[in-house]
Amino acid sequence: MTKKITVVGAGIVGVATAAYLRRDGHEVTVVDMRPPGEYCSFGNAGILSPGSCVPLATPGIHWKVPGYLADPLGPLTIRWSYLPKAAPWLLRFVAASTPQRVERIADALRPLLKQTFEAYQPLVKNAGVSDLIRQTGYAVAYEKRASYAGDALAWKLRRDRGVIVEELDGAELKKRVPQLTGRYEVGLFLPEQGFVANPERLTKSLAAQLQRDGGVVLQGEVRDIEVGPNGPRALVVDGAKIPIETLVICAGSHSNELTAKLGDRVPLEAERGYHVTYSDPRLSLPMPVFMPEYKFFITPMEMGLRIAGQSEFAGIHAQPDYSRADILAQHMQRVFPGISTADATQWMGRRPSMPDSLPVIGRATRYANTYYAFGHGHVGLCSGAPTGRIVADLVAGRQPSIDITPYRADRF
DSSP states (O other): OOOOEEEEEEHHHHHHHHHHHHHTTOOOEEESSSSSTTTTTTTSSEEEEOOOOOOOOOOTTTHHHHHHHHHHTTEEEEEEHHHHHHHHHHHHHHHHHHTHHHHHHHHHHHHTTTTTTHHHHHHHHHHHHHHEEEOOEEEEEEEEEEHHTTTHHHHHHHTTTTTTOEEOOOHHHHEEEHHHOOOEEEEEEEEEEEEEHHHHHHHHHHHHHHHHHOOOEEOOOOEEEETTTTTTEEEEETEEEOOOSEEEEEEEHHHHHHHHGGGOOOOOOEEEEEEEEEESOOOEEEEEEEETTEEEEEEEETTTTEEEEEEEESSSSSSSOOOHHHHHHHHHHHHHHOOOOTOOOOEEEEEEEOOTSSEEEEESOOTTEEEEEEGGGHHHHHHHHHHHHHHHHHTTTTOOOSSGGGGGGTOO
C-alpha cells in the first residue's frame, strides 16, 4: 500500500531514504531549511568504509582524552564554556567504552555498513552518477609502530568481523601512495573500502533524481510538530502548516529537537568537524589516506584534495573556530610539503553523534506513523543508503535484512 511520507532532512541520509521510499511507489516530500546536500553532507571526508565498525570510545579512552586536549595539533577540543552541557553525553561516551560494550557496538555497526556499496548502487545508477562511487580501497599511514600497537584492539575488531586489512612496511606503503613523503613505520591497505568523489554532488544528484521520479523537495525550517491522537499530523514550516500522514525524521544534528516533541529525548551531540579543500594542489592521490595518529583523512576529489577531521564540542550554534582547520592545514603541509595552497577553502560541519557510536534507526517509541533515521556520526555518508533501505522496509512492513534492535531510540 502506498503512503504519503514526509521526510525531514535533505542530507545524504534523508535523500537516500526518500529515494528508497519513492522506489516503493510512495508519495514522498522532503523538507529542509537548506537545499539538499548543503549541511554536513557538503563537507565530509567522502569516505565509504564498510569496515568502520569500531566505535569512537574504546577501552582506555578516558586516559587518551587529556593527551588529545593538551596537544595543540591534536584531534579533539572542548570549549570549556560548553563542558557542563556536554558532560552527560561525555559520561555516556566513556560508559560505552567497556570491552563488552565495544564488542556489541562493533557487532551492530558491521552489518549496517557492510551493505554500503550494494545499497548505493541502484540509487546512483538511477541518477546517472555511478562515477562518483570509487571502490579503490584506502591506505593507512602510521609514523610510529608503537602507535599501531596501541590501536591493536581497533584492528582486531575489524579483522574479527571480516574486514580485509593488509599490513605493509614503509616501502610497500609508498608503492601504493607514491606521493607520501616522510617516514612511516607501518602502513595498511583496506581494499574493500572507497570514497565519493564529490559528496555534495552525490546528494544533490540523488535529490534531483527524486524530483524527476515524482518526489517533492521543499525548503523551509520545521519549527514545530502538531501531534494528534494517533501521532504527528502536521509540520509547522516557517509559520505554515503542512499536513502529514507518515513522518521520517532525518534531520541530522537537529533531530533530537524534533524527537523531544514526540517524547523521545535522545542524547545527540553536534560533534563539529572541519575540512580544508585544495582546488589546485598540484598533486593527486590514487586513493584516500588515513593518518590515525591525528585522526584525519586526505581524500582525492573531483574538486581537488580534501583533508578532513577534528572533533570539537562547542554546541550546535557556536561560531566556527577556524584555527581547527588551520591545524589540518599544518598537517597537510607536513605530509605533502610541496602542496599548493592557492584557493584553499575551509569549512565546518556538525556531525550528529550518539555517545555509543550507533545511529537511531526505527519507529518512534510512541507513534506508529513516525520513523527515525539519524545520529550516524562519522559514518553518515557510508550508512546513508543502507539506512534508507531499512526505513523503506519498515514503512512497507518488510523485515529489514539486519537486526535493528541496537539502534532503537530508547536504548539509553
